[in-house]
Amino acid sequence: MFAFSLQTVAFLAALLSAANASPCTPKTTVTGCGKALPHGQSKGGVTSVNITSNGLGRNYLVFVPPTYNKDKPTQLILSYHGGTKTALQQLQLDDLTEPEFNTDSFVVYPQGINNSWQGVPGVTIDDVLFTNDLLDHVQTQYCIDAQRIMATGKSDGAGFNNVMACDAGLSKRVAAFAPVSGAYYVDTLPCDADNVVIPCNNARSDIPILAFHGGLDAVIYYPGGERKNACLPSVPHWIQSWATREGLDAKNHTVPYANATVIYEYSSATEKNLVNLVYDSVNGHDWPSTLPNADNENAGQFPTSFNATPMIMDFFSKHQLTKVL
Template identity: 75%
Template sequence: MLSSTLLQTLAVCLAGMLSAASASPCAAKSSDGCGKPLPAGQTRGGVASVNITSGSLERSFLVFVPPTYKPGHPTQVILSYHGGTKTALQQLQLDNLTSPEFNTQSMVVYPQGINDSWQGVPGVTINDVQFTADLLDHLQGQYCIDKQRIMATGKSDGAGFCNVLACDASLSTRIAAFAPVSGAYYVDTLPCAPETVAIPCQNGRADIPMLAFHGGNDSVIAYLGGERKNACLPTVPHWIEAWAAREHLDAANHTSPVAADTVVYQYSRPGEPSLVNLVYDSVNGHDWPSTLPNADNQNAGQAPTSFNATPMILDFFAKHPLTQLV
């Protein structure tokens, strides 16, 4: 039997659909694209390449439309940013977010960086924050998007760009949660003091959910940080502790096992679920963690991990919608 609260919500939603002027909770989280057919050439369960203009530049991204997509039902969107020197297609092939084993419900969007790189990497001057804002505007105008469930993940430089977005005053109010993998969190300062370097951040809201992954054997973006590309990489523990401090969480973390050689450091407030988390695999390298072979773990000296990051990311995103739309 439906609860009285749920019945009331359904009634308000129905009233909102019947009246365009109604400010119902359904309308509040729905985008302008609700009710529109899919763009020409796109199909449910398929991947399409899309071009838009951002800052006078032609930009592109891949969009995966989930097989369960309905034009009248607000759908979660996951932005997945490729690593440096990689492409949107390579990220799609890596993260398994379009695999029916893991995801049949969420739209997944793979932006393409100019010169295969992202804002936040030393020397990159392209405004990818604006590109992301323009991309979201495009998605919300063309598809039925749940504005409370826009998420971001990425690998390496793409993971570092997730941190740029989480620290942006505007985009941090549009993107609900973040899950960077093997992130390069550059700070533009030298000399480099990885354990104490000040990490600038202008996040526009409090309580930003963060689930990060990093390997202890990462030889590209070292877990203990250091100078790289004439900038400073903080140690990953220092970076995650800075996020916990920013969110006013307990300084001491709770450590839980995930799998062999892997733990998660969880930061929270007393009596509340963890908001900031770091999954640390002591033997993993610069990889997207997966129990199955992928483009990362087939490199020399690498192997599949004892856990799979993708379902953990999807579960984390499911638990952390935006609680208030700006």
Template identity: 65%
Template sequence: MTATLVAASYFSVAECLATPRSNPLSAYAGCGKALPKGQSNGGVSNVTITSDGVERYYLVFVPPTYNPFIPTPLILSYHGGVRTALDQLQLDELTNPEFNTVSMVVYPQGIANSWQGVPGDTVNDVLFTTNILNELENLYCINPSRIAATGKSDGAGFCNVLACDPVLSKRMAAFAPVSGAYYIDTLPCYPSTVAIPCSAGRTDVPMLAFHGGNDTTIPYLGEERKNECLPTIPHFIQEWALRDGLGSSNVTTPLAVDTVTYTFGHGLETGLVGLVYESNIGHDWPSTVPNADNMVAGHHVANYNATPIILKFFESHPLSIFETLEELV
């Protein structure tokens, strides 16, 4: 086993280019290719793509340090309901060089500014995401062990849809939903005990959620909304801990004023699942500087920044070598 691990750790780019995948593309197929026409390091481009017979688009941020011969981490960031890909780019600060200079960030645009999983939405956004990933891996030098997803509100809820998908949960390394709307199609609604369907393809899915105690849009304690049920956030995150075999107990750690982190797992699994909770912020992307969320009347800046915590979480939780090899073969 040790010899196999060492050998797997030292794949050359040439070897990776020749490695087959279960999808029509090859792993690292984009390595060695020049950036698409009109794109440059540090820039953002609007890219159209056809998915399920419909022309759609996403924004792609190429990090300043991008090198076509070095596999690059990839983050997909999904906008909230009624907002756009550009809104999300301006909100999450993942393109801010203060926080990120190494990860490519992609902002998919939802049809009617919505996402699969929202009540009444019938678009196949899991397929859309799959199409985007296939295209990105063909165009750019993407590290298949470091593909992660975040999002806000409905976009955060869609992150959970991806994490529970039997295929993409194995292709994507980690998930960090912010102010998530985790709709469950069942009534009557019992937020603290409602069954949360999930068909994740593995039992070690890293999940770090963020939520405010004063969120009146997607309440921390759940509610019936849009004729479906929103679980309490503690119930939602505890279910992920149980799903990952971490048990129901957690460690509470102060993070900032009025802010704590609930961490599940022990030993090497410490922090595989967690929740960052600030008691007095609303339906916001937590930031210590003004943004489109916290400048709304009745809202205020947070006591911590979610973005660097998300980036650190993604960096700390790649797919394991064996999980990556399973997807590549």
């Protein structure tokens, strides 16, 4: 497992900070290829970075892959923490910095203001701007492959993945999304979870999505419903809406995957398995893992029969942007 000393964990946790942001216009991609790593950073290491977004301070953690070559464009994964959680806790949860799963991709862990994300009811922060500013900064510091910028996240962070995919700018900048236990709020009541219209302004009709959700999720219910004075669509309705949005067949193909787990795949004549939902009927509000983690060690929770992380890495490896901003 990827190990941190207690001093490193305390240092990173102390550096996590947050602030405001506002409306977004995606900016021109800038390359940092050929540059040495920033001072104090090393391959295989994690660093806390502060940037200015809209004149205010924001923060993220960045993992530099052990195999990084400053002259070779490298995949970047954005991983967003859940509500009330932190960037550091997401790093410790998702295993994307573990050598077993990843040795050649950057992983960036943005920190949300008040540990929350745009899209959650009552949150007025524009994290779309923050994400664009963060990507601009990262791409000036490292040799990033602009065609292979990916995003994942847990719960509210997964919900923000949906905000990004539905944003005209970021949907053209992020190649693929893998939300886990996502909270996909729609600002409307009363809540008809199986039919609610889900607003979306995606600028591409070929956005790859690999979503995960548990049938026993007691926080973000699989059938959806009212929460925080907003409407959570049922997860089947949410994933079907993406399939329709992307012109895929209305009927999914069900693939048995593991014990109590199936994958609902949506395809078309030209696009195979572009939109997918991994459904585990006995999983709760957890990041699926066969090993103990911060989610499944909670009372009433337990490891799953599969690991989400290698599935996400494999899914990302199959996709890239054909056009870059």
